Amino acid sequence: MRLTVLVLEDEPAxxxxxxxxxxxxxxxxxxxxxxxxxxxxxVIAELDRDGDLLALVLADHRLPGTSGVDFLVELLADPxxxxxxxxxxxxxxxxxxxxxxxxEAGLDxxxxxxxxxxxxxxxxxxxxxxxVVARGLDPLPHLRVLDTARVLPxxxxxxxx
Amino acid sequence: MxxxxxxxxxxxxxxLVVAPGELGVELCRQLAAGLDGLATVELxxxxxxxxxxxxxxxxxxxxxxxxxxxxxxxxxxxxxLDECAPxxxxxxxxxxxxxxxxxxxxxxxxxxxxxxxPIPWIAGALxxxxxxxxxxxxxxxxxxxxxSDAQTQGQELLEAPGSALLRDLELGPExxxxxxxxxxxxxxxxxxxxxxxxGVRVTRQGRSVDGVFVVVEGSVALDRDTPVGELRLHHxxxxxxxxxxxxxxxxxxxxxxxxxxxxxxxxxxxxxLDRAIRTEPEMGAALTAxxxxxxxxxxxxxxxxxxxxxxxxxxxxxxxQRLRDTLEQLEAARFELxxxxxxxxxxxxxxxxxxxxxxxxxxxxxxxxxVTEDLLRLLAAHPQGAVxxxxxxxxxxxxxxxxxxxxxxxxxxxxxxxxxxLARRMLAAGVxxxxxxxxxxxxxxxxxxxxxxxxIGAAVRNLDVAAGRIGELxxxxxxxxxxxxEPAPVDVATTLEDALRVAGHRLRGVxxxxxxxxxxxxxxxxxxxxxxxxxxxxxxAEALEGDGSxxxxxxxxxxxxxxxxxxxxxxxxxxxxxxRLFEPRFTTKHGVVRYGLGLGLAISRHLVxxxxxxxxxxxxxxGTTVTVLLPAAEPSADTGGLPCD
Numbered sequence: 001m002r003l004t005v006l007v008l009e010d011e012p013a014x015x016x017x018x019x020x021x022x023x024x025x026x027x028x029x030x031x032x033x034x035x036x037x038x039x040x041x042x043v044i045a046e047l048d049r050d051g052d053l054l055a056l057v058l059a060d061h062r063l064p065g066t067s068g069v070d071f072l073v074e075l076l077a078d079p080x081x082x083x084x085x086x087x088x089x090x091x092x093x094x095x096x097x098x099x100x101x102x103x104e105a106g107l108d109x110x111x112x113x114x115x116x117x118x119x120x121x122x123x124x125x126x127x128x129x130x131x132v133v134a135r136g137l138d139p140l141p142h143l144r145v146l147d148t149a150r151v152l153p154x155x156x157x158x159x160x161x
Numbered sequence: 162m163x164x165x166x167x168x169x170x171x172x173x174x175x176x177l178v179v180a181p182g183e184l185g186v187e188l189c190r191q192l193a194a195g196l197d198g199l200a201t202v203e204l205x206x207x208x209x210x211x212x213x214x215x216x217x218x219x220x221x222x223x224x225x226x227x228x229x230x231x232x233x234x235x236x237x238x239x240x241x242l243d244e245c246a247p248x249x250x251x252x253x254x255x256x257x258x259x260x261x262x263x264x265x266x267x268x269x270x271x272x273x274x275x276x277x278x279p280i281p282w283i284a285g286a287l288x289x290x291x292x293x294x295x296x297x298x299x300x301x302x303x304x305x306x307x308x309s310d311a312q313t314q315g316q317e318l319l320e321a322p323g324s325a326l327l328r329d330l331e332l333g334p335e336x337x338x339x340x341x342x343x344x345x346x347x348x349x350x351x352x353x354x355x356x357x358x359x360g361v362r363v364t365r366q367g368r369s370v371d372g373v374f375v376v377v378e379g380s381v382a383l384d385r386d387t388p389v390g391e392l393r394l395h396h397x398x399x400x401x402x403x404x405x406x407x408x409x410x411x412x413x414x415x416x417x418x419x420x421x422x423x424x425x426x427x428x429x430x431x432x433x434l435d436r437a438i439r440t441e442p443e444m445g446a447a448l449t450a451x452x453x454x455x456x457x458x459x460x461x462x463x464x465x466x467x468x469x470x471x472x473x474x475x476x477x478x479x480x481x482q483r484l485r486d487t488l489e490q491l492e493a494a495r496f497e498l499x500x501x502x503x504x505x506x507x508x509x510x511x512x513x514x515x516x517x518x519x520x521x522x523x524x525x526x527x528x529x530x531x532v533t534e535d536l537l538r539l540l541a542a543h544p545q546g547a548v549x550x551x552x553x554x555x556x557x558x559x560x561x562x563x564x565x566x567x568x569x570x571x572x573x574x575x576x577x578x579x580x581x582x583l584a585r586r587m588l589a590a591g592v593x594x595x596x597x598x599x600x601x602x603x604x605x606x607x608x609x610x611x612x613x614x615x616x617i618g619a620a621v622r623n624l625d626v627a628a629g630r631i632g633e634l635x636x637x638x639x640x641x642x643x644x645x646x647e648p649a650p651v652d653v654a655t656t657l658e659d660a661l662r663v664a665g666h667r668l669r670g671v672x673x674x675x676x677x678x679x680x681x682x683x684x685x686x687x688x689x690x691x692x693x694x695x696x697x698x699x700x701x702a703e704a705l706e707g708d709g710s711x712x713x714x715x716x717x718x719x720x721x722x723x724x725x726x727x728x729x730x731x732x733x734x735x736x737x738x739x740x741r742l743f744e745p746r747f748t749t750k751h752g753v754v755r756y757g758l759g760l761g762l763a764i765s766r767h768l769v770x771x772x773x774x775x776x777x778x779x780x781x782x783x784g785t786t787v788t789v790l791l792p793a794a795e796p797s798a799d800t801g802g803l804p805c806d
Contacts, residue, residue, distance in 0.1 A: 016623065022590065043568075
């Protein structure tokens, strides 16, 4: 059972850059990319099949067909993905789109393009930690990609059992 | 009294009395006496009998029907009588013993009640009253259109009214004045005439009046001081006696009366007037007639003014409404101008920024190629340079693939290597062949080299793509603000392809079909035409909302015409919106200013018209087609159309 980070971005160069910036985590987590919403749904189906968890989605807003915000709203509505951490990585969402993402999709974070690598990595680390804490998962297998200070109490509690 | 024998207009007249018993007989007698030589009298007891009599009598002519209150409801009775046409034309005389009637509303309203006489009537008066009623009927019905005809026909019969007042009222104005003067002079002896030039005030507004002027000749106007200046209120309506109205107003003159021509007047003090009225019997009637005439004219004039006032008020209201509408339009126009000015500023700003962007873009593009060149030099000296160079070149030129394809390749590698992290590294390094991947996996040094070289190659490729994109955006931004200098022969297909590139990021998810025909070149500015296509493409893409297709068609409907059609299969534009689409500043996005949108169609039309062309839009629920018709360039200008690759 692996934690999965899904990158939803239609521009190949940008998608490639995001993947490369997160490549260091790829030996611990499952890193997946999708160029549009239908492909993202395919990825989610594959995760289910493999028994992996969708922990975090990094979505662009402007996409062909269904928009990123719409996809995040969809995720919140599905009990299986409601706890998935949701982050917009975009330069093109206007205020209204963003308000909708916060109010209707339970947006957890907003990363403006162009992003800073350190910032991106911190956001991913924090969000993954939030996911593990929220679901009460055993942090041990994922420790390298988590905020150790925050998961220590969780570790102790599990150790007490 | 003789009846004219030639026309004999009265021989067949019958007055009808509708009354029961003794009363009927007595009435009959009275009427017969009054109408002697004018009409015969018939008696019936009630309304039913009257109808029967009328129906039986054929072409009888009935000038008068006398009914008594014994008929019961007067409205109903007259309605019954009117059913027989000859009775329906008769004048109706009602004799009543009742003190009050509440059953006559209809007959009064229909003008079917001409006279009311109380019972008992004054002995001897009824006959004369009846006679005058019949004479009036004669004047109305036998006089025809020409009253003088009636006068000559029944000269002796149609006597003038008995009262001096009524007689004087029927005279002309000069005659009334003459009669008044005669009466005055009979009473007071000859009066001296006063001759006055034009402009003399004979009464003054607000001053007391203790005499009157009788105007013998000439005209006098009546003026009044008002808050808006002195107004001439009466000219035509001034009567021949000036000052008489003041007598009814505590002797203060309401007007200033001023002569407007040479006039001749006589002056009478109030005492003299009083004496004349007392001693001369005709004086009162003459003075009353003069006053009533003047008052009636003024009253009519004032009623006319009332009507004019209402009409003016209505016009004023309409005018005010028009003014309000105009003001609103003006306000809207002003807002539009401000918006346009803001847009122009935005355009200049964008052009300025675009210009500034050129330097960093140039530096970026060059830097990417220097990195490549220097790296190739480095690799030339490296022992495994050939391997690294191959990885670099492959990554630089690798065509973009879908995420689904990448996942499939990765899965294949995972199966071969049994390690997902390693599979990801291989894929990033451009190694897809499982066998080669297996070989590389065993040589960590070599793998690191290939990874690094492929990473640089991919980065350089992305740099080039990004710099190219910025360059295109800069070019399109500049085209908005700076038209090309000289028109030149242009291939429209090339400009369409340019526009597709510029608008590419807005067309994601949209299928683009091209149907370019062999068409002549057009004279124009490629940048401006490109801007037109970009606007139209972006509009079409917005309508499709990222799902649908756009079809570009070029053809030549006439040898000197090039036609470009841009068709989308979106939901179409509502008819009411279509009419305003080409107006400046109209946008279906609630006035949100967007670059290249909102003003897009207005700008497009402006640019097309500058090229001597036309733009039109057709839309229904199956989609929208914008058609642009451009004049072809002179055939001598260049070779024929270049097919677009």
